[in-house]
């Protein structure tokens with residue numbers, strides 16, 4: 014099995030998860046730039062994996078507005094290169110995509126048949142990657158997920174945790190809702206999917222994987238604050254102010270309601286996603302002890 018993007022949040026957890034049960038070749042950007050079509054063909058041709066899991070992506074949502082060429086080079090052309098190389102050596106490709114392919118105006122959780130309509134360059138580049146893969150002829154599965162969090166640095170939960178300790182005051186938008194999803198849960202689901210019979214052979218080429226429940230960014234931050242106070246932490250911020258998106262303008266627009274429906278995951282694979290709050294408890298239990306050990 015070959016995992017790309019091994020140093021990212023999901024890549025790390027995937028490698029940890031999959032290494033228990035199979036031989037994993039894990040490559041980060043320095044070993045394989047997926048936007049380099051020749052390098053992709055050479056490495057995959059030489060490694061001849063049975064399965065490729067693509068966790069590499071250009072994920073800077075605001076950066077993609079300024080540098081959409083780079084976002085498309087990685088998220089569309091890089092995926093296209095992986096798909097071409099997979100087809101050439103008969104490998105199957107499990108690719109990770111995003112809730113940001115939707116515009117957020119549907120008013121209900123999006124299922125796999127929902128119409129896409131990204132509202133920013135990042136979402137457009139990820140949708141273009143899905144389309145490049147679907148058109149490639151490679152055996153594949155596209156797993157869409159949303160609002161990934163984990164104990165690894167650089168995601169919403171670890172950022173809020175740090176801000177609560179660094180800032181005197183904190184505001185969070187309350188008019189964007191989604192399904193927060195633990196990256197470790199997604200890695201576990203990927204492991205289970207790969208053990209399921211014929212996961213790349215079914216008509217199901219799209220699958221939504223997210224934790225249960227829903228939340229606004231404000232609600233996620235408030236749950237973090239509540240839990241760390243209960244655990245005896247001493248953040249500087251004791252109250253988070255809910256604000257509207259309009260009060261905190263960013264370069265990229267965000268879908269206001271990008272909740273993912275996971276009926277297909279439950280019906281076909283009998284996987285019942287735990288509520289995101291349960292997953293948050295587990296992540297904070299790992300974040301809190303290491304934060305206490307860190308120097309002030």
Ligand SMILES: NC(=O)c1ccc[n+]([C@@H]2O[C@H](COP(=O)([O-])OP(=O)(O)OC[C@H]3O[C@@H](n4cnc5c(N)ncnc54)[C@H](OP(=O)(O)O)[C@@H]3O)[C@@H](O)[C@H]2O)c1
Nearest residue numbers: 018020021022023042046047069070072111158159160161
């Ligand atoms: N994070 C979320 O909230 C979220 C939500 C929905 C879907 N997703 C999707 O989930 C997947 C994993 O996301 P994540 O949270 O793990 O993101 P991440 O932490 O940003 O990891 C992405 C990894 O890809 C690497 N990368 C970037 N450009 C590359 C290139 N040209 N060639 C090879 N590697 C490259 C990055 O390396 P550098 O660090 O060197 O740039 C990074 O290690 C992505 O497909 C993302 O679109 C994420």
